[in-house]
Amino acid sequence: MRVVVVGAGVVGLSCAVRLLEDSHRVDVVARDLPLETTSVVAAALVRPYRVGPPELVARWTATSSEVFTDLAASGEDHGVRVLPGTDVGRGDVVAPVVDMPCYLRWLAGRVERLGGTLTRLNLAALPDHGDAVVNCSGLGARLLGADHTVVPVAGQVVVVEQIGLERFWLDDRAGRPVTYVVPRAREIVLGGTADELEWSRTPSPRVAADIVQRAAELVPGLAHARVLRHKVGLRPWRPDVRLERVGRVVHCYGHGGAGVTLSWGCAQDVAQQVQEL
Numbered sequence: 452m453r454v455v456v457v458g459a460g461v462v463g464l465s466c467a468v469r470l471l472e473d474s475h476r477v478d479v480v481a482r483d484l485p486l487e488t489t490s491v492v493a494a495a496l497v498r499p500y501r502v503g504p505p506e507l508v509a510r511w512t513a514t515s516s517e518v519f520t521d522l523a524a525s526g527e528d529h530g531v532r533v534l535p536g537t538d539v540g541r542g543d544v545v546a547p548v549v550d551m552p553c554y555l556r557w558l559a560g561r562v563e564r565l566g567g568t569l570t571r572l573n574l575a576a577l578p579d580h581g582d583a584v585v586n587c588s589g590l591g592a593r594l595l596g597a598d599h600t601v602v603p604v605a606g607q608v609v610v611v612e613q614i615g616l617e618r619f620w621l622d623d624r625a626g627r628p629v630t631y632v633v634p635r636a637r638e639i640v641l642g643g644t645a646d647e648l649e650w651s652r653t654p655s656p657r658v659a660a661d662i663v664q665r666a667a668e669l670v671p672g673l674a675h676a677r678v679l680r681h682k683v684g685l686r687p688w689r690p691d692v693r694l695e696r697v698g699r700v701v702h703c704y705g706h707g708g709a710g711v712t713l714s715w716g717c718a719q720d721v722a723q724q725v726q727e728l
């Protein structure tokens with residue numbers, strides 16, 4: 452089948468790879484290319500956050516965790532590692548951690564290596580060509596899915612230099628903002644914030660200072676780490692992820708704070724829905 456995937460964030464690219472692996476012809480079209488999406492801002496821990504419904508989230512997370520763990524063991528240059536971490540108040544844990552700029556580059560390359568295409572296109576409506584259309588437009592589903600239940604939950608991060616940290620930290624205890632410290636090979640992502648219905652992507656210096664202070668309470672060495680950049684991403688939040696087929700369109704959006712975590716699980720279900728067409 453000829454499938455058009457709308458969206459080049461982590462959800463669209465993962466769906467494209469799965470569909471190509473099933474031998475479909477796949478063209479990805481997107482207003483923002485992978486390194487311009489919300490997905491590139493993600494920290495990214497493989498762990499559900501601000502997303503539903505719980506039973507499906509648990510299944511999708513399990514599938515993705517398995518894929519990411521296999522990737523981490525593969526030794527390829529995709530930015531996926533399994534790292535030990537501290538979940539404050541709960542203890543030591545281990546989880547896949549994804550360096551998003553590196554991973555999205557790898558995913559986009561995989562789409563092309565499998566014979567798919569990736570084209571910049573700003574759509575006013577879902578395409579009317581193709582045997583199937585997969586709608587992975589994130590917040591863009593407000594327009595492309597006529598779905599106003601998808602809203603932004605803005606998240607700000609501060610990216611600092613590596614200071615020799617090889618474990619992640621997460622503090623999501625109730626009654627305080629969620630704080631995380633997620634190391635990559637050459638930098639560390641500090642977060643975060645979650646501002647519902649906030650559309651601005653301009654980082655706030657006051658919020659950045661607060662993030663660094665909270666992170667330094669977990670890892671004191673971060674207090675004086677050199678800041679490399681500030682980023683804000685708009686999480687595409689919805690009461691529940693929408694993954695359903697309507698005619699020849701398979702909708703897959705609304706992944707909130709967990710698009711990376713759910714990506715492979717959702718891609719598998721999308722491939723199944725396309726197969727049933």
Ligand SMILES: Cc1cc2nc3c(=O)[nH]c(=O)nc-3n(C[C@H](O)[C@H](O)[C@H](O)COP(=O)(O)OP(=O)(O)OC[C@H]3O[C@@H](n4cnc5c(N)ncnc54)[C@H](O)[C@@H]3O)c2cc1C
Nearest residue numbers: 458459460462482483490496574589591606684710711712
């Ligand atoms: C600060 C922060 C930290 C995060 N940390 C984590 C984490 O640790 N773990 C985790 O799992 N998740 C995390 N997330 C959440 C994660 O980033 C999102 O859930 C994920 O990026 C959603 O992916 P997506 O592909 O659905 O959307 P996006 O990445 O937003 O991609 C949507 C795509 O659709 C395209 N599109 C939209 N409208 C149109 C149109 N009209 N025409 C053509 N194309 C269109 C866009 O251009 C884009 O290519 C974090 C998010 C933020 C902001």
